[in-house]
Amino acid sequence: MLRKAAKTQKGQERVRGLLVHAMDVFIECGYEGASLDKIIRKAGGSKATLYQNFGSKEGLFIAALELMADDLYEACVSDYVPGRTLAEDLRSFGGIFLQGILAPRSVAVMRLIYAQSTHLAHVGQWFYQSGIEASYLGFAKVLENHINAPLDDLKAIAAVFLEALRGPFLQKALCLPETEISDEEMKAQLERGIEFALAYIEKKYSGQQIADDQRR
Numbered sequence: 001m002l003r004k005a006a007k008t009q010k011g012q013e014r015v016r017g018l019l020v021h022a023m024d025v026f027i028e029c030g031y032e033g034a035s036l037d038k039i040i041r042k043a044g045g046s047k048a049t050l051y052q053n054f055g056s057k058e059g060l061f062i063a064a065l066e067l068m069a070d071d072l073y074e075a076c077v078s079d080y081v082p083g084r085t086l087a088e089d090l091r092s093f094g095g096i097f098l099q100g101i102l103a104p105r106s107v108a109v110m111r112l113i114y115a116q117s118t119h120l121a122h123v124g125q126w127f128y129q130s131g132i133e134a135s136y137l138g139f140a141k142v143l144e145n146h147i148n149a150p151l152d153d154l155k156a157i158a159a160v161f162l163e164a165l166r167g168p169f170l171q172k173a174l175c176l177p178e179t180e181i182s183d184e185e186m187k188a189q190l191e192r193g194i195e196f197a198l199a200y201i202e203k204k205y206s207g208q209q210i211a212d213d214q215r216r
Contacts, residue, residue, distance in 0.1 A: 018044065019067045021042045021044075022042075022060055022061075023065075023105075026061060027109065031061065034057070058120055058123065069134070072100040073138065079093070089142050095187075098169075102173060110174065136155045140158045143157060160200070161193055165189060
């Protein structure tokens, strides 16, 4: 892939700009309406370069999706602080996840993915495995710092927590494009999710020490 093959900082920035502009066109025109000519006019380059490095319009679309997923992952990694309590990690990573997934650009991209997943199987497969499943696994790795349990169990907890966070607001945002979700609403939803997750974890793993101050 071109963005992974770029050796220099300048080359990486150029590829990043191409993928960002390409996604702008996909969002504005829809997948079918986003011709490579339109993408080139906005992002630069040539058809030969796009085909050489991404293989097809579908490959370009998935690469642009990967960039967005990588940005969310990097935001979580950069915010990681060793030694935090379970509640602090839930609040930190849950907040980053909620803000990232409910950003207007993210919601617009998810509409595209859902619309195309029946026609472009690789897009739906990528989103489920590298987006949804990867988010569960990533957060399960965080939970490993606090809970001595099999990774599959921790993935199940991560899935319940993350889906509880985004579910009500995401469905509303997907169905009602003019929806605006305030920071206060997201913060309240995050706190509800944390309370739910901590109560479940304490009940399921009552034999383990989970400090009282992890609730705050």
